[in-house]
Amino acid sequence: MFIQPWDASLDEAEWRAWIAEGHDFGQLSVNGLPGRPPVVVPTHFTDGGNHLLIHLARPNPVWKAIEHDPNVIFSVIGDYAFIPGPWRAKPGIPATDGVPTSYYAAVQFTCHATIVDDPEAKAELLRRQLAHFQPDGDHAAVAVDQPPYGRMLSGIRGLRLEVTHVVAKFKYDDHKPVEHRTSVADRLADRGEGLDVPTARQQLRRLDRIGPWKP
Structure with a gap:
């Protein structure tokens, strides 16, 4: 994942807090078997600090790929929105000459x-x-000798993903002037589609911490 200096996580606490806020669904990416494409599996996960926990159905084709190569990527993406070109036009140029972009937060675990x-x-x-x-x-006890989970355990396999490296990206135009970032956040809140509101919240949170961008 390419990360510009102004898009980088400010510290480890930032991306950990973002994950803890409820970003607990991602994609497990596994190298494919020789001659086959990579295997990508969307799934919920539990963050254990230095490891992630997931479980998948036993018939899932991902298992052979993991047995062949246990080095995987788990990717989480959220708080994203499309930013139209006119919103990003610099003062003094036609609004239609503004270049659109995407805002998003992403954390990738190796x-x-x-x-x-x-x-x-x-x-x-x-x-x-x-x-x-x-x-x-509000659920039944999970025990190997009790229903309903006991008889279902044979149908799943678990995965413990030991985290060896983390990269995090918060792409919210933090290199732009304060006035520009505030304006875009207001436009996102007014538009209110999809993830516009949480995207605006992330932009304003970063603005509060960073202020004017200093290379």
Whole structure:
């Protein structure tokens, strides 16, 4: 992922906070078997700090690829919006000469994948995921010898992704003047489509921390 200096995460705490805000769905990218394209799997995940936890159906074709090469990428993207050219036109030039762009936040984890097949280990993985996604505890106990999960464990495999490297990008025109960034955030809030509002929120959050861009 190409990252301009002004798009870089300001610190580790920034991208960790962004993930913790509810950005818990991404894409697992695995090198394909020889002569085959990469395998990409969309899935929820649980962040364990230095590792990510996911589970997938046993028939998923990703398993052979992981067994062949356990070095994988897990990518999370959010708070994105298309920014029309007229919004980015510099003062004194026709609005139609403005160049459009995309705003987004993205975190990419480089990981070493370990397949989890032991029934109790899979049950523990599911417990940790349910603790994240259903913190109220409104679900049956996950136990290898109790329904409903016990009989379903054989149909899934778990993955523990040990994080070896992280890159994060927050692309919100932080190199532009303060007035420009404020104006675009206002336009996003007014348009209010898709992820416009959270995108505006990210832009204003970065503006508050960075202020005028200093190379």
